[in-house]
Amino acid sequence: MKPFSLFIVLCCLAGSTLAAPASYVLENTEVRDIRAQALKRDYQLYVALPDSYRQGNKRYPVLFVVDANYSFPIVRNIAQRLNKHAGMEEVIVVGLSYANGDGGVYSRRRDYTPTTPRKHDYRSDMPGRQPAFGEAKAYGQFISGEVFPFIAQQYRVNMQRKVFIGHSYGSLLGLQFLLTQPRTFEHYILGSPSLWYDAGVMFEREQAYAASHKDLPASVFFGIGGLEKLAAGKKRSRSEEDADMVADLREFDGKLKSRKFPGLTTRLRVFEDEDHASVFPFVLTHGLRAYLTSAK
Structure with missing residues (x-):
């Protein structure tokens, strides 16, 4: 081997032993491990x-x-920016991770959905495991029964001012709280809820709630992208393929308003030119402004 070639090889070998670049870390953040005892699964709190x-x-x-x-870094950064540049009060942000060892799609389908769909052809993103659904009630009990006490014990939080933030399937979980234990949170920010899920099961849940309750004590901000509507020429239905998510959300919000629950406040904002992938930061910003006050 020529001396110059040997020099190049030695330099490459030396470079391969250098330490990997450091990761970027968000300031003033912590990661906590937590065991969901009843679910027999492990999660992390950011x-x-x-x-x-x-x-x-x-x-x-x-x-x-x-x-x-x-969503955690988005919520954390937008909340801080609104505080520093728009005078909004400071907050603590708690992000709920997917279950340790589970794929994100698998974990959220199971934990955030209220039912197993009566008809579906979903495939699992985890080889060797069938897709799982319908554990929103149990996962919600984990949040209220285990996450809340842990956060209240470890941090100086005002547990009388709790905000739920979800998008898509995450908003289904928010609706699970809203239509079963609405006082779990003082404010709900629900973006682009998948109201088509299981042939519109949440419309059925809302009707059942209204039939047996005289009030729904909650503050809710709904947001959705204006592009989340049915393509021209297609017939709307309660299916993912033919869902008009904007029309669904307007209908759902209209039903809630028609009940005239004395303790319920809902606001709905459609963000034109935004779609399902891009709308979350807009929903978050306006949803926070609908609840948080200016710093004193």
Whole structure:
């Protein structure tokens, strides 16, 4: 081998032993492991603390956001930006991860959906495991019964000012709370809920709730992209393929308003030119503004 070639090889070998670049870490964030005892699964909580957290004894509103693998940094960063540049009060953000060892699609289908669809042809994203559905009630009990006490014990949160944040299937989980235990959260931010799921089962749940209750004490902000509608020429139905999500959400919000529940406040915003993938930051920003006050 020529000396120059040998030099190149040695340099490459030396370079391969260098330490990998450091990961980017969000400031004032923590990761906590938590066991869901009844579910016999392990999860993580991603916690973002406000800049002033170490400076006093203040208790902060707390935002609980599902699909945290995607949404946690978005919620954390937008909440901080609204505080610094728009005067909104500071918050603590708690992101709920997917179950350890589960694929994201598998975990959210199981944990966020209210039922097993009566008709479906879904495939699992986890080889060797059939897709799972319909554990929203049990997962919700994990949040209220285990996550809440843990967060209340470990952090200075105001548990009288809890906000639920979800999108798509995550909003189905929010509706599960809303139509069973609405006081679990003081405010709900629900983006692009998959109301077509299981042939529109949440419309059935809403009707059943209204038939047996005189009030629904909750504050809800609904948001959706204006492009989440049915393509021209197609007939709307309660199926994923033929769903008009904008029309579905307008119908659902209209039904809630028609009940005239004295304790219910809902707001609906359609963000034109946004689709299912792009709308979440807009829903979040306006949903926070609908609840959080300006910093004093």
